[in-house]
Amino acid sequence: DEFSVEHRILCKDNSYKWIFSRGKVLSRNDKGKIKRIIGTHTDISLLKNKEIELKNSELKLIEILDSINDAVFIHDAQTGQIQMVNKKACEMFGVSRDAVTTLPFNDMCEGVSPYTEKEAFELLQKSRVQGEQYFEWHSKDSSGRLFWTDITMKNTTLNNEDVILV
Numbered sequence: 001d002e003f004s005v006e007h008r009i010l011c012k013d014n015s016y017k018w019i020f021s022r023g024k025v026l027s028r029n030d031k032g033k034i035k036r037i038i039g040t041h042t043d044i045s046l047l048k049n050k051e052i053e054l055k056n057s058e059l060k061l062i063e064i065l066d067s068i069n070d071a072v073f074i075h076d077a078q079t080g081q082i083q084m085v086n087k088k089a090c091e092m093f094g095v096s097r098d099a100v101t102t103l104p105f106n107d108m109c110e111g112v113s114p115y116t117e118k119e120a121f122e123l124l125q126k127s128r129v130q131g132e133q134y135f136e137w138h139s140k141d142s143s144g145r146l147f148w149t150d151i152t153m154k155n156t157t158l159n160n161e162d163v164i165l166v
Contacts, residue, residue: 001025010105018048038056057159076126077155077162080105080121092149098160110138110146124164127153 004022011017023039063090065072065086071093072086082101090097100108100147105117113119127133133153140146153164 017043018045020044036117041109050153073166074158075124075164075166077164080124083163092141109140127164128155
C-alpha cells in the first residue's frame with residue numbers, strides 16, 4: 001500500500017513547480033477503507049528542469065548530427081559501445097537508430113581479420129591514447145553487402161564523458 005508520483009502544481013504567482021509525492025497507508029478501518037496515511041512532498045523542479053534541458057540538448061545534437069552527410073558514430077571511449085549514430089549511418093547500414101546501438105559489431109563489418117570487433121576495439125583504444133586515426137574499413141550492411149569506408153576516429157568529450165567520434 002505505497003504510492004509515488006511526479007506531478008506539477010500551479011503556484012499563487014502562476015508559476016509551476018514539479019513535486020514528487022510519496023506515501024504509504026498506515027492503517028485501515030474495519031471495512032478496509034484507508035484511515036491513516038503518511039507521506040512527503042518534495043520539490044523536484046530543479047531536477048526536472050535539468051532533465052528537460054538535457055533532453056533538448058540531446059535533440060539538438062541529433063539534429064546537428066543528422067545534417068552531416070557522412071555516417072557518424074559516437075562510441076563510449078572505455079567500452080567501445082555505440083551510444084549514438086546519425087541518420088546517414090542508419091541509411092548506410094540499413095538499420096534503425098535503436099537497432100544500431102544494440103547490434104553486435106561483427107554484424108557491421110566483414111568479421112574476418114583485420115576487420116573484426118576485436119581489431120575495431122583496438123583501433124578505438126589507439127585513438128583514445130594516441131590521437132586521431134585514419135584508415136579504410138571493410139563494412140557490412142544489414143543485407144550482408146560488403147563495402148569500403150574511410151574512417152576517422154577522434155577522442156573527445158561530450159556531456160563530460162569521454163567518447164570516440166567515428
